[in-house]
Amino acid sequence: QRILALTFTEKAANEMRLRLRRKLQREDLHLAEIGTIHGFCTRVLRRFPIEAGVAPDVKVDEGTVFQSRFEKAWPLWLDRELGRGARRPKAWKGVLEKVKLNHLRDLAEKLASFAVPDERVAGKALLAKTVAELSAQFPKAAAALNRKDKPKKAPAKASPLEKSAWKLADDLTEVQDGLVSRAVELVDDFAREFRRDFLRAGFVSFDGILFLVHRLLESREFPDVVRILREKYDCILVDEFQDTDPVQ
Numbered sequence: 001q002r003i004l005a006l007t008f009t010e011k012a013a014n015e016m017r018l019r020l021r022r023k024l025q026r027e028d029l030h031l032a033e034i035g036t037i038h039g040f041c042t043r044v045l046r047r048f049p050i051e052a053g054v055a056p057d058v059k060v061d062e063g064t065v066f067q068s069r070f071e072k073a074w075p076l077w078l079d080r081e082l083g084r085g086a087r088r089p090k091a092w093k094g095v096l097e098k099v100k101l102n103h104l105r106d107l108a109e110k111l112a113s114f115a116v117p118d119e120r121v122a123g124k125a126l127l128a129k130t131v132a133e134l135s136a137q138f139p140k141a142a143a144a145l146n147r148k149d150k151p152k153k154a155p156a157k158a159s160p161l162e163k164s165a166w167k168l169a170d171d172l173t174e175v176q177d178g179l180v181s182r183a184v185e186l187v188d189d190f191a192r193e194f195r196r197d198f199l200r201a202g203f204v205s206f207d208g209i210l211f212l213v214h215r216l217l218e219s220r221e222f223p224d225v226v227r228i229l230r231e232k233y234d235c236i237l238v239d240e241f242q243d244t245d246p247v248q
Contacts, residue, residue: 114208
């Protein structure tokens, strides 16, 4: 009961449980917490719903509810933004002169999903840091990474990281920082409103499970959550740990 064992799929978790049952032959093995990362995070949300900002009986959505609600919410919000009572006509006109509306829709959908953090102010700094690190590691790509030269194809024998550096240099030629910022600013209200309503309706996405638990564990408002969980476990075992992402 004081060991938390995590893996990635239900199949792997069941196999882990079966092997332990055969090896240990313990009657109380059903009390052991063996499961997926998403399963564990779902239990945390249901244990601390008020602190996490979800319904006590929160339901995990596999994407169908999100898509259905998005299809209804997006045109209604556009009516408010682009109708007679439009509050930002100049801003919209400036962006729509260079960006297609369906691309803004895609952006809104991505921002509304919980895969993107609420706070995105560190994006530029993170990109600048990445560019600096890759420039130092791959001097031949430095000029292209800093947008002072046209990017070239990565050498045939380049490492995966060097190929990524050249790919980033190529991607940066398409990035218009000012336009991106203005586009995000326009649809950010929708994304935040959509997330809030989605949670209030009693749903959470797979990305949302991880996002909300990560935010909860870092919360200064509810420090007891981390303390309670730390006191519950002596050991955490993560299968295939090298495949985890930073949030996991």
